[in-house]
Amino acid sequence: MPSPYPKFQIRLPHGGPIGHGLLLEEKGTNGSQKFMVRAGSPVRPEVVPSFPMRMPASHNLRQRLIDEGRIVPSTAWPGYLETIEDIVCNSPSSAAEILVGRSSNGWLDWKTADGHPLSDFLTASWYGPNRTWLVRGSNVSGVDLVQRLWLPENRVSVAAGRMRDGVEQGISKDQLRVFVDEDYETVAYSQRIQLVEEFHAFLSKMKPGDTVCTISNGLLYVGEVTGGAEQVASEDGRSNLRRPVEWQSVGYAYDDLPEELQQKLSIQHDLVDLTSVAALVAGLGRSDEELAEEAGSGAGDGSAELAVLVARRELELPQPTEELASELLVHDVEWLREVRDLLWDDRQLVLYGPPGTGKTFLALKLAEFLSGGPEQVKLVQFHPSYAYEDFFEGFRPQEDPQTREVAFRLTAGPLRELADLASREGNRHVPHFLIIDEINRANLAKVFGELYFLLEYRNKSVRLTYSGDDFALPPNLFVIGTMNTADRSIALVDAAMRRRFSFIELSPRLEPTSGLLRRWLEREGRDAEPADLLDVLNSRITDPDFRVGPSYLMKKGVYRDGGLERTWRTKILPLLEEYHYGEDGNIEQRYGLSSLRAALTPTSSST
Structure with missing residues (x-):
């Protein structure tokens, strides 16, 4: 009885000859429709390294056919083998595999002469891409x-x-x-x-x-x-x-x-x-060299192998350079490289210190360098009323553009938006950064919700509260928080957060902050007096969390006529008055410019 299906063919790798076959209605022992490889079909002389392990049944069948003399050296195609009789296989895939010497999806790789895959001729419920x-x-x-x-x-x-x-x-x-x-x-x-x-x-x-x-x-x-x-x-x-x-x-x-x-x-x-990670599954047990060889072999279109190679592209955080250290006025590039290594290991860190120590500026610039540009960086600022619905997702009132009616609709917050962007095809090897400014000003357990778990267990998924989706933080999503220590809220950070983040101090008593203003003044060609004044000021502040950062004096307005005095009077002294609120003492006498300058002036001793 003639087969109701058309004739199918498959091209061997590297532009090799074409094999021929026929789909049968009879089912094999594994429940698939059998497939006949026609006599005279060419056979690849070698197999790829992963073939015996990944497809042992097809590999064993191929070897048995060779041992039995049913596949022999070809006279029509020198250097190839060929079948000398019709060979019935349990499935289209196993039929394709004995010819091409590697794993093969026979439902797609066997095609008609005009290019239609075998799957097009099966029941309607089998249409569509493989999953x-x-x-x-x-x-x-x-x-x-x-x-x-x-x-x-x-x-x-x-x-x-x-x-x-x-x-x-x-x-x-x-x-x-x-x-x-x-x-x-x-x-x-x-x-x-x-x-x-x-x-x-x-x-x-x-x-x-x-x-x-x-x-x-x-x-x-x-x-x-x-x-x-x-x-x-x-x-x-x-x-x-x-x-x-x-x-x-x-x-x-x-x-x-x-x-x-x-x-x-x-x-x-x-x-x-698992279709979204199909390429990662398809690459198991196969080396990059094998995949690259198969992608360029001419068997099929090579798209499956290329997809695996793309999915395997390693996520990288570039090493900070001397040029970056010079731009950021960091004393030693090794300090930046240590920050990079902490991010690579933990994927979350917090920069903490008094106001004016450059935490947010450093976080942004470092994130832009490590991610390749500002397009992969998003900044949010926490505050006491910030909630999970603002940060990740929640129902918010939105107006329908057609009916003009307002209804509550599920809306993504900045973390969900950045996570979705980072997990898109083609983006998975590109680092993405979320900068959370003033991270300690919000109720972290309330803001993060079930995401708190994912910060520590990056290889897990959780069911989301509102959408019900299964969600995981993409491996290429990094988080940098900044924390102001002057308000003492760092003491309230619980052990759960400390376990999930690395903490790096930016303090006027430590590099790179301690010498930052002096390096900036030198680069700008200015006198070092503001740096000297800041050093004396901070030496008089006993609590390191209340010391003044250099950013206050790294603005052009400070260096116009009267700018330094104006900045000291309107920014630095009010800050110190707040620190010493309720205490006795003259702030101006202790921290004023005249007092600090007097301390810098050498005194003459009488003999």
């Missing part, structure tokens, strides 16, 4: 189905013990919702909603060629869906809905996985769409 899924099976009613059923039998399943018989692949979500509401009526409403989503994804979204992952015994296992869904009788009700999967022979240690992949794997659902 990557996580299905949990290590603890289904106390049983590890991964080790007991999935890996040994090349399956993946979802427990649906109460589901009525006759549920078929491709069922609509509306119909499935009716079934779940009736069959699971004693289950909580929120759980029924989740069951509908998971059942619909397994039955109607998942398709052959999709990648499926699961976790067991601290390892991530990866496979390819090779066939449709079926409902089977399961005595224990743990595996009623099943799909065939060809699993790779090895697992990947969870602790060694990319952080962004760990974030997605931490989402607490039984079935999770």
